[in-house]
Amino acid sequence: MPNLTHRPLTRRAVMRAGALAAGGIAVGATSVACTTSDGGDQVPLGGTRDVEQIDFxxxxxxxxxxxxxxxxxxxxxxxxxxxxxxxxxxxxxxxxxxxxxxxxxxxxxxxxxxxxxxxxxxxxxxxxxxxxxxxxxxxxxxxxxxxxxxxxxxxxxxxxxxxxxxxxxxxxxxxxxxxxxxxxxxxxxxxxxxxxxxxxxxxxxxxxxxxxxxxxxxxxLQRFMVVRSDLVERHGWNDRPADATEMVELFTAMAAVGRDSFAGTASQLFALCLPMFGAPNGWRATDDSFVFNIETEEYKEALACVTQLWADGICHPNSFLTEQQIVDWFGTGAIATYAGAGVGYRGMLTANHTINPEMGMGFVPIPRAEGGGPAPAYVTxxxxxxxxxxxxxxxxxxxxxxxxxxxxxxxxxxxxxxxxxxxxxxxxxxxxxxxxxxxxxxxxxxxxxxxxxxxxxxxxxxFPNHDEVTEADWANEKVVIADQVPPGDLGLYSPTETTKGPGLLRDVTNRQWDVIQGRATMEDWDATVQRWRDGGGDQMREELIAAREADQ
Structure with a gap:
């Protein structure tokens, strides 16, 4: 039996908590002003927002x-x-x-x-x-x-x-x-x-x-590439693409199997292309500001790549109608890849394995677009x-x-x-x-x-009865997570992003899908990004800058 070092909640713990709560812990003496959610005057809240000064x-x-x-x-x-x-x-x-x-x-x-x-x-x-x-x-x-x-x-x-x-x-x-x-x-x-x-x-x-x-x-690990490993083996696909060119070649090969075969849905392929082209994981912190992912050239490169994949018939044609069928599509082989998160793939495999016992599941390191190893991994x-x-x-x-x-x-x-x-x-x-x-x-x-x-x-x-999937997931994470891209605003708070962000991003997402389907141009995309800035994006940026400056 393993030797567990369990420690009960003792009276000592309770008393120590009381003493600390009464006396306080010095985590930084800088005062910080917080902007109210309605954009009014700044209200001092005390303490510091500098996560680096906290004894975690x-x-x-x-x-x-x-x-x-x-x-x-x-x-x-x-x-x-x-x-x-x-x-x-x-x-x-x-x-x-x-x-x-x-x-x-x-x-x-x-x-x-x-x-x-x-x-x-x-x-x-x-x-x-x-x-x-x-x-x-x-x-x-x-x-x-x-x-x-x-x-x-x-x-x-x-x-x-x-x-x-x-x-x-x-x-x-x-x-x-x-x-x-x-x-x-x-x-x-x-x-x-x-x-x-x-x-x-x-x-x-x-x-x-x-x-x-x-x-x-x-x-x-926030995002990773999941593939039908049985199809990879059957068709001899290259599941270790070295750069964007080889990644597109893999997507193309997945869609070339038959009339009803596609690489994935447009949104799933876009999710895989973002880290490949080096787009920020949400906000990117710079020396004196913050840049949101949709404002970057890397994001536009990923958007252009998926727009071409759509035009070439690589994406599932019902990508924008519903993704509720993605489990079925992956199980039947109608799509061969998607962007995984957490351990949700277990339900994907369980739901399909009784119908298709030969179905396998594997993981592909997302490459850097220009080559040189796996792309830095988006982390949560x-x-x-x-x-x-x-x-x-x-x-x-x-x-x-x-x-x-x-x-x-x-x-x-x-x-x-x-x-x-x-x-x-x-x-x-x-x-x-x-x-x-x-x-x-x-x-x-x-x-x-x-x-x-x-x-x-x-x-x-x-994952009982699927030890090979457990090992493959672990091995993939070990390779890709060595170089990480966390959210650039981690530890900072923007009231405007909380109140206005979701609505602004709905407009952005709708225009994004319009661009991919050829109903809008990159000039339309640029105008949408500017509308996001004017509608609250710039205010979010200023709030993040102010929060970071309060730390210094």
Missing amino acids: PTYQQFAGVAPDFPASVEGGVEGFLSYPRDAGEPLPPPGGGISASALIALGGKPQVPLADSTYWQQLNTNLDCELDVQSIPPGQFTAKVSTVVAGGDIPDIMEIPGNLPMDLPRLLDSTFEDLTPYVTGDAVGDYPYLANFPQTAWRSCVYNGKIYGIPSVSRL SGRNTMAVIRKSDPERVARLLGIANYMAAPFGTPEYLFLNYGVEGQHFNWDDEAGLPVRTKKGDTEYMGNLVYIARPPTVLF
Whole structure:
């Protein structure tokens, strides 16, 4: 049995958190002014936004189970070929008998009420906490959070939606707990599962020079090229293109198989071309400013490339009608590649493999357009969403962090097994031949997958019956992630981007598809980019510049 170094939430941890919260931690003495979301006067919020000055939580990689394929970089994925069935003892219950409330998005099926859910009841027993979870459908979640904030009835733990139409730094400063004293440096060791979060994930939870959020950790590698490996082998395609010319040749070969064969949809091929031509991953930071990706020549080069692919019949002709059929198209071979993210490809393969057992899945390093190795990899901010804790006394905050720590349990721990499968004999049974936990019908019904919106552990690669795919994904990441392109505005906040950005980008995206289909010219594209600048893009830039200058 592996030797797990579990550390309970002790009274010492609670008292230390209280002492730190009372005395404060010096994370920089510079004041910062934050522009209000309506473009009004700047309002001092205190602290500093310089993420480089923060003593981030000390990364303590979970060592309780040994992966078959270790991560190549901090925050990279580990790969497993079997489920670690005997992974030690669980942590002591963290809740201390408190009652607590949480507001998070609903992750799919309706939530079974507490009175009818033995899974939820056992969760509360494991936590030693009466946890009341309110789950809201994703399409209604932002409006719900806005209403809750306006009414002042704030839950103990709340997921923050990415498109919340309000001044987030001001809201955090006034309503939610500064978690920096509780998790900074080695203090995070009191929450060993949160200590397993890479520092990248914590960086994107910083506002006003303080760590406010508990990240729902995302896979670091943001975008990668997935291919039908069986088709690559059957047709002898070059799956290691050296430059843009060879990449286009690969796309062309994919579309040349038959009358109903295409490389991919236009949007998927465009997503692969952007890093190939070196377009920024969102904003690019320069010495004195910021440049958004749509403003760059590299972006236009990728757009021109896909426009030609469309004209040459390389893209699926229904690319702009729907992408809901992409799973079927990939399974039948109508398209041979797409831009992967996370581990979503597992559903793609599972959905098609029973119909086509010969179907294989592989990964192709995206090359630099001019050659010279793989293109720098787009990487994420380190998190999908984040949860925050309402201001409270230090002991209660420490307890709530302990609950989040439970939700962050890594793959292989007893907590992870419960959170994902429930109670053995009720919610799951072991398939001894395969060595896997398998949910029962009751387990599928009661499972609360949206608890990851309180805290999500780092992604691991584990794909039963497809060990070759696990190894191939891990090997591809090891090659491509050595050179990374993070978002250039990481750690900075633009109110205008939050309030106006999504609407402005809809106009940009529509014109982008018009250009690809030949309904608009590059001159029309330039005019669209200027409209984006005038409509709020330049204001976003100025806000990012001001935020960065406040750090210096």
